[in-house]
Structure formats: structure tokens, C-alpha cells
Amino acid sequence: MARHGAELLPENLPGDLRRAFESYLASLRFERGLSMNSIDAYARDLARYGTWLTEDGVSRLGDVDRQKVENFALHLLDSGLAPRSRARALVAVRRFHTFALGENLAPTDPASEVSPPQEGLRLPKALALDEIESMIATTDGDEPVQIRAAALLELLYATGARISEAVGVDLDDLDLDSGLVRLYGKGGKERIVPFGSHAARALGAWVSRVRPSMAAKARSSAPAGALFLNARGTRLSRVSAWQIVKDAGEAAKIDAEVSPHTFRHSFATHLLEGGADIRVVQELLGHASVTTTQIYTKVSEETLREVYATSHPRAR
Template sequence: MARHGAELLPDELTAELRRGFESYLNSLRFERGLSMNSIDAYARDLARYGTWLTGEGIGRLGEVERSSVEAYGLHLLDSGLAPRSRARALVAVRRFHTFALSENLAPTDPASEVSPPQEGLRLPKALSLDEIEAMLATAEGEEPVQIRAKALLELLYATGARISEAVGTDLDDLDLDSGLVRLYGKGGKERIVPFGSHAAQAVGAWVSRVRPGMAAKAKSSAPAGALFLNARGTRLSRVSAWQIVKNAAEAATIDAEVSPHTFRHSFATHLLEGGADIRVVQELLGHASVTTTQIYTKVSEETLREVYATSHPRAR
């Protein structure tokens, strides 16, 4: 029996995404009894979402994170769709992820806490350089956890790495002498990203002075090759790394909500404000499409408007 609506899905979808979408469309037809027109509408929304995921290098449902769904919401704002169509498209995504979790097609529901982005809030929040430096200053000290925190924070800001990429980095991926790190992004895509002297010094202190002691605590005879380790000598988890960022933001008394992705936003925004070419920033961030990177050009434009409005004598 033909799966109604499935013919609207794009050919470039991975097998896992296609199976997930088709299962959901079947449930709409046979369990909820929706009309063919409604199912087609859902199929078109899922097709749009699947195309975007593919462009971002995401081919497995387990790779979709909350930040991914939020980024897709921002993408919809710039898609030219009418507000009602954008809202419907995001609802379709949220309902699909709820279904995928309930059917054990995915380990989590990354869309459960994502709300439709407001027109006035479409730009990602970036920290100022003063705020970044205030967070880095909270990790100054000689305690092992402080040295590890400083290394992680410096590397996140220096490279724009996703938190999953940072904790997934191995020692073999790091070249402190050349100031280069190999990051593995979504879909296993590899990229080489440079970092500066501040990050090199912080990461070097962690690798030479603290990491060996933590690695010695690992129960296995061969310690993990992970760059960042926890107190048990095993790879630092994403949750623990996120907590390090949160603790630094609280210690620096930053009012705005700060996450590891905020460092990524700040990295991109500060590069563009400093005159970096958008294609270079795209490569550094590991974006499959420059359209995603263009979000940050809007951040820079907003900054320019603010500076102009407060500085030019005839701006008002």
C-alpha cells in the first residue's frame, strides 16, 4: 500500500530520516484519521525540515539537538513564509519529535521546550568581549577544576566549537604547536580550526599539568584518549561541560542566559564584526550552507545600527 504523503519527501533524505517521517505520516493517516490534504501539509513541512537537516549534515534523529530545532526556527523566519505557515511548520516539527520519542525512534525529544521565535528576537544572543573575559577570569586559579574550566572555555571561544565537538575531541586531534584542532561536526564531518595563544596556553596547562593525574584514575589500563576528562579519568560529558559554562556565567554575574552555544554565537559575531569574510566563518563553524551563517551578519548589522544611533550627531 502506498504511503500517502511520502512522495512529497525529498530524495536526499537519509534512510533513518525517511523512515521516521513515513512512520509519522502513516500514524496521521491510520491512527488519527487525518484527511489527505492535512497529511500532505504535514509532509510538505517535514520535507522542508528534512532538507534543512540534510544541509546541516544531520542524518540521524539522535543527532538533532534543541539548538538544532531553535536554529531551524530562525531559518523559518528568513524563509519568506507567512507567519501562520511558519507557526504551522514548527508545530509539525514539534509533533514529529514527540512521536519519534514515543515510538523509540529517537532517544530524546529535542523540540519539547522550543517555542516559535518572535520577530523581535530572531537574532542569536552573543556576549560582549567584556562578558567573555569576565567568564574566563572566573576560571583563574591553580585548582585542577579551574585549569580544566579555563581550557574548555578558552577552546570554545577560540574555535566556535559545539559542546559535543569540544568534549568529543581527542588528544590526537590537537596540535598545540601549530594552534590547530580537528573537530568532528554533525554527520561526522571533519574540519580543522585554528586557535590563538590564549587558548593554546590554557589547553597546554591542562594537558601537561592536570590531565595526566586524572587519566591515571581511569579503571582501564589504557586511559581514554579524550582531551577533556572527568575526575574518574573518563571522557567529560556534555552535561558536565555545560555545567562548567553555566557556573562561569553565574560567577561572572552575567544576567543573560548563557549556554555553550552562546560561545559559538559570540565567536561568529566577533569574527564578522572584526571584518572576517562570511565564507571563512562558515568554514570555521562547519555550516553546510552559508544561509545558516548569514544569521550572524544580521547580528553585526544590529550592532552597527546601535553604534550609529548613539554616535552620529544627526542619527536622531
């Protein structure tokens, strides 16, 4: 059987993604007649894309939307790849999605309007502390959804957790007395992250006052251990958690676009601005390399420049 690059794809790639990737690589070999070196280059780029999608919880090609492709493009900026390699990887992703749409492997082409992000736009946007507090303040109240929203927002800002990590927390992962939570990051990597008194109070209110009644609505077959539950008593989905954050941003009238990752950016930026060591922040965020964390030092540098420009008598 002729080789066409599929052996370079990761072994744990979900079946739907694997079949689509293999079909595309086969078309490069047998329809376009590309050399094996070119096909291997495409395969390596698709392997990187597939790994990223898998770690982000995607198992079906139809679940990939434009936002996910844009997030992958931003991920490439922090991957350590050379600019030419980053551009080539995104081209491979765009051509793959064009192929998938043409072959009816996916209902849309989510990459058609995604361009490589500019180097100057790579700094993540962090909210100011008063904006974070304004969002949390919108959850004040005794309604179950308000108490859940407060617990979720406090956990995101207190720990810098990814949204998938936050909704993946089980009760057994949470220690309210010690102020510690176990998070499972990309590739199932485990880390322990502390949280403060504000988060402890919000989480305690959710766990003791609201969660038991929601859990009682679950069917016997539903997982009982999830920290955050929906109205049916099952684990809160990433989409629902994302909407909670978005709703809080709109209610607080935040001008900037707000997402769960905005809380993660704010967590890291505020820690570094407060004097935290970058290696500590790296561990808290669950970054494999400190190079990824260093993006936040540039955010702090921008803040320093702004303060200098407005404060020093001879800055202008």
C-alpha cells in the first residue's frame, strides 16, 4: 500500500478527524501528485492541528467553527515556530477545510476567512480589576443561576483555568478548607492551583446552597461528581459556561470582547504586574514552556510604557 503521510498523524486522533485528514492526504498523493516530502509537511501541520483540536475537546469535524480556527492561528504565534512555518501550517489548515467542504466531509468551511494574525496583535487583552469586579457584581443575588455564575467567574479569575478545565472539575477535585483545586489541562496533565477567600465563599455558597438541589434532578445514570451542573443535574457544558461569562460581560457593559480566556489573560497579567515570578505563573497556567508564559510579560511592559508616557515629565 502506497504511503501518503497518514502515519505521521497522532495515534489518539478521533476517528472522524483521522478519516478526514487521511482522505485529504490521499488526495494530495493520488490526485495532485505531490512529492512525499510535501505530503509529509502537510501531514505534520495537520498532526499539529489535530492534536490542538483534540486537546480542545473536538472530536468531529463538523464541530470546528471559525473561532476555533482563529484560536489555533493565535496558538501558532506562541508555539515557537518560525514565521514561515506558522504561515505554512495555517495554509495547510485552510486548504484542508476547503477540501473537506468540497468532499462533503463538513457542512461549512470555517477557515475560509481566517488570516494569519499580525505579530503586533499577539498581546492578549486583559481586563482591568474594576472590570472583573463589575462582571462578578452582576451575579449578586440569591437565584440559583446567579450563585452558580458567581462561583464560575470567581474560579476562572482566581485560578486562570481554561473553560474546559473549569467545567471538568469534580467535587473531589475541590478543597474549600485548603483553598486548592485540581485542574486537568491539555493532554490530561494535572496541576494543583490555589484560590483565595472570594472564590472560596462563592464556591462554598454554590456547593452547599444550590448544587444539591440541581444534582437531585439528574437521572441515576448521570455523572454525580461534577462541580458545575446545569438545570438537568448534569455537568455544565463549555458552551453554557462560555455564555455565562459573555452574559456577565454584557450586563457589566464591558466595551471589550469578553470570553473565558479573557479571565485567564487577566489572571496572568495581574499576577505579573503584582510581582509574581514568571515561573510560578507558568505553573499556575499549566504551560509546558515558560516561553508561552512570556507573552504576558509583554503585556506588563506595555502597561509600564503607558504609565511612563503619562507620568514622566520628559517622556514626550
